[in-house]
Amino acid sequence: AQKITQTQPGMFVQEKEAVTLDCTYDTSDPSYGLFWYKQPSSGEMIFLIYQGSYDQQNATEGRYSLNFQKARKSANLVISASQLGDSAMYFCAMREIQGAQKLVFGQGTRLTINP
């Protein structure tokens, strides 16, 4: 069954440090996409980065990169040089290509950046 697991309910990091948010997934579909979203206290969902199951390289978008380890079924988000504005909930999500392409989310990690 399609499943996303985020094991860190909360993370506290000093400003300007790098932070890694963990995400593991389970699927029997060889073709799938992995997404990370940021949710500030306002509630809006902001798309950050995407990784396809057949992509040979790890995805990067500015200060965001995705550490994709397919054999371990992990897709960790790395934020470099953290900023106070990075404080938010972060969600990992997955969509399988087969069937109805359901999009499922993990439980999220609340990241707090300390000055």
Next chain:
Amino acid sequence: DGGITQSPKYLFRKEGQNVTLSCEQNLNHDAMYWYRQDPGQGLRLIYYSQIVNDFQKGDIAEGYSVSREKKESFPLTVTSAQKNPTAFYLCASSGYGGRMNTEAFFGQGTRLTVV
């Protein structure tokens, strides 16, 4: 501007009432989704639809109903059978058809409170 619009932003429901949450998109997306989010929790999938006149139950469909009569619209009805409906509801849309790198776009959410 293309986007996805949810209304109302805040909704109050009396015990035993049905209420309908609106979700409209002008992104020409085939897929639409409804999620429920409880405080400090992840997004749980209620219903999703890949094409007009077709939809599937998600993980927590009991007490909810949807329709997809038009590509642009995917309203969610919270029925009286839903015993604990107080939550934040998010609607999303995305492309479909095997393009895995199409991220989902979200509305601003509806905060439903039972009074």
